[in-house]
Amino acid sequence: MNGRPSVLEVNGLTTQFSNRQNRAVTVVDGVDFTVKKGETLGIVGESGCGKSVTSLSIMRLLGKNGAVSGSVRFEGQETLHLSEAEMRKLRGNRMAMIFQEPMTSLNPVLTIGRQIGEVLHLHTSLGPEARKQRVIELLTLVGIPRAKDIYAEYPHRLSGGMRQRVMIAMAMACQPQLLIADEPTTALDVTIQAQMLGLIREMRDNTGMSVMLITHDLGVVAEMCDRVLVMYAGQVIESADVRTLLRAPKHPYTMGLIRSVPHRAKGVKRLYAIPGNVPSPGEWPQGCRFAPRCSEAMPICQQQSPNLLKMADGSECRCWLHAPDAGTEGSERT
Amino acid sequence: MSQPILEVKGLKKHFASKKGWFQPPSYVQAVNGIDLTVYEGETLSIVGESGCGKSTTGRCLLRLLEPTAGEVRYRGQDLTKLSGKEMRAMRSELQIVFQDPFATLNPKLTIRRILEEPLIAQKVPKEKRTQIIEETIQIVGLTLAHLDRYPHQFSGGQRQRIGIARAIMLRPQLIVADEPVSALDVSIQSQILNLLQDLQEQFGMTYIFISHDLGVVEHISDRVAVMYLGEIVELGRKEELFQSPLHPYTRALISAIPVTDPDEKKERIILQGDLPSPANPPSGCRFHPRCHACMDICKTEVPKETFIAGQMVRCHLYDEKKER
Numbered sequence: 003m004n005g006r007p008s009v010l011e012v013n014g015l016t017t018q019f020s021n022r023q024n025r026a027v028t029v030v031d032g033v034d035f036t037v038k039k040g041e042t043l044g045i046v047g048e049s050g051c052g053k054s055v056t057s058l059s060i061m062r063l064l065g066k067n068g069a070v071s072g073s074v075r076f077e078g079q080e081t082l083h084l085s086e087a088e089m090r091k092l093r094g095n096r097m098a099m100i101f102q103e104p105m106t107s108l109n110p111v112l113t114i115g116r117q118i119g120e121v122l123h124l125h126t127s128l129g130p131e132a133r134k135q136r137v138i139e140l141l142t143l144v145g146i147p148r149a150k151d152i153y154a155e156y157p158h159r160l161s162g163g164m165r166q167r168v169m170i171a172m173a174m175a176c177q178p179q180l181l182i183a184d185e186p187t188t189a190l191d192v193t194i195q196a197q198m199l200g201l202i203r204e205m206r207d208n209t210g211m212s213v214m215l216i217t218h219d220l221g222v223v224a225e226m227c228d229r230v231l232v233m234y235a236g237q238v239i240e241s242a243d244v245r246t247l248l249r250a251p252k253h254p255y256t257m258g259l260i261r262s263v264p265h266r267a268k269g270v271k272r273l274y275a276i277p278g279n280v281p282s283p284g285e286w287p288q289g290c291r292f293a294p295r296c297s298e299a300m301p302i303c304q305q306q307s308p309n310l311l312k313m314a315d316g317s318e319c320r321c322w323l324h325a326p327d328a329g330t331e332g333s334e335r336t
Numbered sequence: 337m338s339q340p341i342l343e344v345k346g347l348k349k350h351f352a353s354k355k356g357w358f359q360p361p362s363y364v365q366a367v368n369g370i371d372l373t374v375y376e377g378e379t380l381s382i383v384g385e386s387g388c389g390k391s392t393t394g395r396c397l398l399r400l401l402e403p404t405a406g407e408v409r410y411r412g413q414d415l416t417k418l419s420g421k422e423m424r425a426m427r428s429e430l431q432i433v434f435q436d437p438f439a440t441l442n443p444k445l446t447i448r449r450i451l452e453e454p455l456i457a458q459k460v461p462k463e464k465r466t467q468i469i470e471e472t473i474q475i476v477g478l479t480l481a482h483l484d485r486y487p488h489q490f491s492g493g494q495r496q497r498i499g500i501a502r503a504i505m506l507r508p509q510l511i512v513a514d515e516p517v518s519a520l521d522v523s524i525q526s527q528i529l530n531l532l533q534d535l536q537e538q539f540g541m542t543y544i545f546i547s548h549d550l551g552v553v554e555h556i557s558d559r560v561a562v563m564y565l566g567e568i569v570e571l572g573r574k575e576e577l578f579q580s581p582l583h584p585y586t587r588a589l590i591s592a593i594p595v596t597d598p599d600e601k602k603e604r605i606i607l608q609g610d611l612p613s614p615a616n617p618p619s620g621c622r623f624h625p626r627c628h629a630c631m632d633i634c635k636t637e638v639p640k641e642t643f644i645a646g647q648m649v650r651c652h653l654y655d656e657k658k659e660r
Contacts (some may be wrong), residue, residue, distance in 0.1 A: 048521035049492075162386075191385035191548060193607040196592040200606060216371040218522060221551075221594025245598050262526040263596050265551030272533065273526035273555065279491040280521060 009180050009212045010037040010060070012085045014072035017052070017059045019283075027284040031236035032072070034310075040201060042206065044227035044244070046220065046259075048280045052236040053216045056268065057182045060214075062089050095125040098173035102185035104165035114141075114168055115153035121175040140171040144201060150328045151313040152249040163194035167199055168199060177209055184216045199226055220263055224248055232256050235281055235291035242317030252319040290322065298323055317323060340544050342371040342374040343512060346362035349396050353615065359519075364615040366392040370406070375509070379536070379543040381522055381553040382575075383589070384563035387611050390546045393563070394512045397544065397563075398430050399423055412509070428458045431503040435515035437495035441487040446651035447473070448483040454505045468505060475499040476531060493524035497531065504535060512544045517552060519555065522547070529556055550593050554578050561588045565614055572647030582649040584629050621652065629653060 030052040037043045045053045059070045062081070065114055074081050076097060081089065093099075101107045109117055118137045122128050128136060133151070141149035144167040153286040157165055166186065173181055183202060187195040204228065206213050222297055223244060230247045232240040232255065239251040251257045261274035278295040281287065287294050294305035302322050310320045344583060347370040348355050352361040367389045369379065374380050382390045395401040397408055399415055406417045410430065434440040434555050440448055448469060457539045461572060470480055476497040480576045496516060503511055512534065517525040529552065536543060555559055561571040562583065570583040588605040607626045612618055624634040633652050642654040 013578075047525060055363055070519050072609065191611070192550065192592040193385060193588060195594075196606050197606065199594070217596065220596045224596045224598045227592045248598055249434075259522055260596060262522050263551065264526070264529065264555035265593060265595065270555075272530050274524040276523035276529055277527075279493060279524065 005041060006038040008036040008038050008071070009077060010214070011075040012036070012056075012060065013075075014061060015056065015074065017064070018069045019053050020067050020069075021284070026069070029061060029236055029283045033233075033236075033238055035231055035238065035241065037212045037214055039179075039212055040206070040210045041228045042215055042226050044213065044223040044230040045216045045233060046223055046230060047233035048218060048220065050235075050280050051233040052267075052283070053233050054184055056233070057099065057184050057214065057216055061093060061097065061182060063099075063209040085149065092127070094121050094178075094182075095175075096178055097180040097182065098178040100169045100174070100185065100186050101174050101189050104162065104169045104189070105157065105168060108165060109156055113154050113156055118168070118172045118175055121172055124182060125176045136175075137171075140175055143170070143174070144171045145170075145197075145207075146171070155291070162190055163197060165219060166194075166198055168200070170198075170205065174205055174209075178211055180214065181206075181210050182214045182216070182300070184194045185218070186215070186220075188217070188223065195222075202226070207305055211213045220260060221265070223274070235286045236283060237291065237320060238318070240318065241310075242313075242315075245323040246315055246317050250315075252313060252317065253292075253321050254296050254298050254323070338376040338378070340373045341376045341411060342544075343407075343409040344370055344372040344374075344397065345407050346371065347393065347396055347408065348404045349392050350404045351399060357362070360615045364613075365566050365617060366614055367396060367403075368575040368617075370566075370568055372561065372568065372571075374542060374544060376542055377536075377540055377544055379556055381545040381547060381557040381560045382563055383547055383550060383553050383560060385548060385611050387565075387614065388441075389566040389614065390548075390563050391514055394432070394514050394544060394546045398427075398432055398512055400432070403465070426455075428506040429509045430508060431506070431508040431511050433496075433499050433503045433511060433513045433516045435518050437492060437499045437512060437519070438487065440499055441495060443487050446484050449484075450487075450498065451502055451505055455504060458506055470506055471503050472657055475504070477527075488497075491524075492525060493522050496520060496528050497526075500528075500531065500535070504541075506540065508541065510542045510544070512546065514546045516545075516547070518547065518549065524553070532556070550589060562589065565612065565617050567622060567650065568622065568648075569651070570647070570649045576645070576647050582644060582647060582654065583623075583651050584627050584653070585623050621650075 013034050014027065015030055015033040015069060018026040018028050033056055047053045047055065058064050060074050070082060088139050115137050118140060119133045122133045122136055138149045138153055141152055146152050146167055187198050190198060199222065202213065217223060227244045229243050231238050234255050240256050247258065251260055258274065258276040263278065264273060276295055289305050290303040290308050293299045300322060308320050308322045308325060310318050311324055312318055313324065343344045347367055349367040350363040350365050353364055354361050370393060382393060382480065392401060395632045403416055451469045452465055455468060466517045473480065473483055478494065480496055517528050520528060522608040535541065545556055557574045559572065560574050560577045561568045564585050578590060582588055588607045591605045605628065611628050621634040621639050624630045631652060639650045639652045642649055644654060
């Protein structure tokens with residue numbers, strides 16, 4: 003995986019929103035990562051950790067009150083400074099996105115064919131007839147039966163799984179280099195989820211595109227991803243390849259998340275639970291943001307925010323437990 | 337095994353859907369003939385995909401929806417025959433916890449007021465109310481200071497604790513928990529599951545746990561009923577059901593759970609197509625259009641209940657005289 007060129011390089015991505023009192027609230031705080039060609043990167047975290055805002059910032063889909071800074075290089079090009087018109091040429095073309103709730107992301111008053119055709123109209127020089135052909139081809143590709151009939155249907159006539167297939171067809175229309183999938187299966191049943199994950203995997207393997215998969219489900223991560231970032235309170239707190247992360251997690255938060263998955267806790271009477279609540283943006287504690295919920299917290303954790311440290315096995319972890327000099331500073335730990 | 341607390345026979349719920357003014361209505365068979373026995377102190381889970389009728393079943397059991405047919409016997413007494421007044425008195429023993437804790441808490445009332453409501457409805461004298469409220473809020477892991485706040489001041493997990501507190505105010509015997517952890521984050525989900533288990537131990541309650549999440553169900557249940565299009569297709573003890581599922585649908589469901597171990601390769605059965613509409617269910621076995629083991633008989637004949645080592649399954653694969 004290391005030898006491959008990177009498709010997306012994100013450095014110091016910070017996103018702030020201004021709230022009603024006109025105070026800036028940081029939601030994503032200095033996130034760095036790269037997505038290599040053909041790889042699937044998972045971003046895991048609980049609600050409010052900034053994983054969706056990260057993807058929206060990269061796509062520049064935030065409203066006017068979302069201020070994005072840092073650097074986002076897509077295929078070597080800095081995209082944060084592109085004009086809206088230039089950005090529009092990339093979106094849906096070289097980089098595409100699918101969202102959690104397919105019903106709210108499809109226009110209810112346009113036919114399926116018209117909506118997918120719009121992407122081709124914007125980004126290709128195909129004529130109307132050729133466009134229709136291509137749309138039907140795409141619908142067949144994502145496994146929609148009776149593609150010709152569905153072409154003329156409206157979104158409300160389709161089931162949740164079918165709608166998500168339409169979203170995937172739309173995203174795949176221009177064979178993007180990068181697909182950002184934001185909780186693509188959260189609203190779906192397990193059997194439909196299995197279908198969708200299979201479809202995304204198939205699309206990735208056939209086209210060699212990269213996938214950025216945002217999810218809260220560690221099972222989905224295990225199944226789909228090559229590498230994983232774990233986010234907590236706007237920061238990346240751990241990053242590793244999927245096997246290392248699930249087998250040998252380093253950050254107490256990641257460990258807690260994995261231990262609280264019920265399916266894994268076979269025969270255990272009580273589940274492991276991380277105490278407390280996920281802090282909302284603007285209410286992040288000082289020092290390490292996980293410290294108030296952490297069972298391993300040391301005095302230093304409350305005072306100083308740890309850096310994202312490189313580990314011996316190539317993973318990264320933001321925790322004082324793994325800092326080489328923390329043993330002396332946090333001497334109270336036994 | 338202990339005494340049955342709830343016995344359900346032939347429970348049906350059909351919703352009429354009007355086509356036009358002069359056309360006869362068509363019926364959506366949301367729940368289509370369910371037999372179920374729930375034993376005292378156990379946790380029985382009902383699993384299934386959205387639209388399979390599991391929530392409708394839960395509501396019919398408590399008569400939050402009027403069942404179309406069938407009987408629901410609670411400690412021998414048929415709930416469907418009770419008058420409104422009698423049913424209201426019965427509600428102190430039967431309670432429900434809903435999925436979305438925000439939608440079920442009145443935003444204009446303080447937590448104290450929300451928790452007081454069931455006590456007022458059951459005419460608990462005023463002096464006792466405060467005592468019960470203050471006791472219960474601490475049982476669910478919140479503090480007295482929380483009582484005078486409003487629902488919006490709480491996080492999702494805390495709101496679900498309030499929803500649970502409200503359900504246990506009258507110390508019920510039976511709780512229907514309808515997707516109580518589905519709206520919560522993983523780290524909070526386990527807190528609530530542990531709380532539910534603690535309460536069960538403390539008060540000896542019986543749970544009917546409705547969920548689509550098989551991982552959660554596997555953890556919390558004693559017995560599991562799998563529903564598909566308004567019918568129970570398999571029912572058995574948790575261990576057997578997860579170890580050796582009989583119905584092809586149960587097998588597919590279990591194999592579709594994503595496992596958090598990247599090296600655990602398992603055989604995956606991916607179901608084709610979507611759940612058919614309950615307004616127009618397939619003939620014969622309702623699962624046959626999506627079933628990989630479908631035989632000719634499945635298309636025409638409705639499978640009967642078959643018992644294999646105490647596990648109930650409705651599938652022609654387990655018929656005595658199998659026609660191939």
